[in-house]
Amino acid sequence: MNIGLMIVVAVIVGVVIYMEINKQLPRINEKELNPDMSRYMMFADKIDDEIDALRKGVLFGETKLFDSEKKDEFLEKLSSLRKELEFLQASHATNKNANIWEEKLAEFLAKFESVVEEYIKDGEAKNDEIRSSLQSKF
Incomplete structure (x- = not known):
């Protein structure tokens, strides 16, 4: 039983x-x-915010350039970076592969960092500041 x-x-x-x-x-x-890929789109928006903050810093004299005569050239590069980021967002909006998103964003961030180091006084410190800001937002 x-x-x-x-x-x-x-x-x-x-x-x-x-x-x-x-x-x-x-x-x-x-x-x-x-899968939810919106976090990558939002992260790209945060990168765009950092680019805009850097642009405003240069325009208002808060961020110093190595060569002040190259201000327009630097602003043009920032504008190109923003357009490239918008293209990246648009072209990968339907992408459901996190690895591809991460690879493309990493490539973009490397390019952004090289532009900052090329034009900004104390560019490495500025890149560290941007990295920590983005890290806290991701």
Whole structure:
């Protein structure tokens, strides 16, 4: 009699576990098929905010350039970077691969950092500041 009761309890537990697994599988499959890439778009927006803050810093004299005569050239490079970032966002808006997003954003950030180091006095410190700001936002 105890063995029969144990078998009935085991079957009931098995059925409950089976039902719970079947409830969770559609949610897991949906997340795999439609991953949320909005965090990469928002991160790109934060990068754009950093570019804009740097542009304003140069325009208002808060950020010093190595050569003040190259101010227009630097601002033009920042404008080009912003356009490139917008293109990156538009061309990868439907991309569902996190690795590709991360690769493209890393390439872009490397380019941005090189421009900052080329034109800004104390560019390495400015890059560290930008990196820590972006890191806190991601």
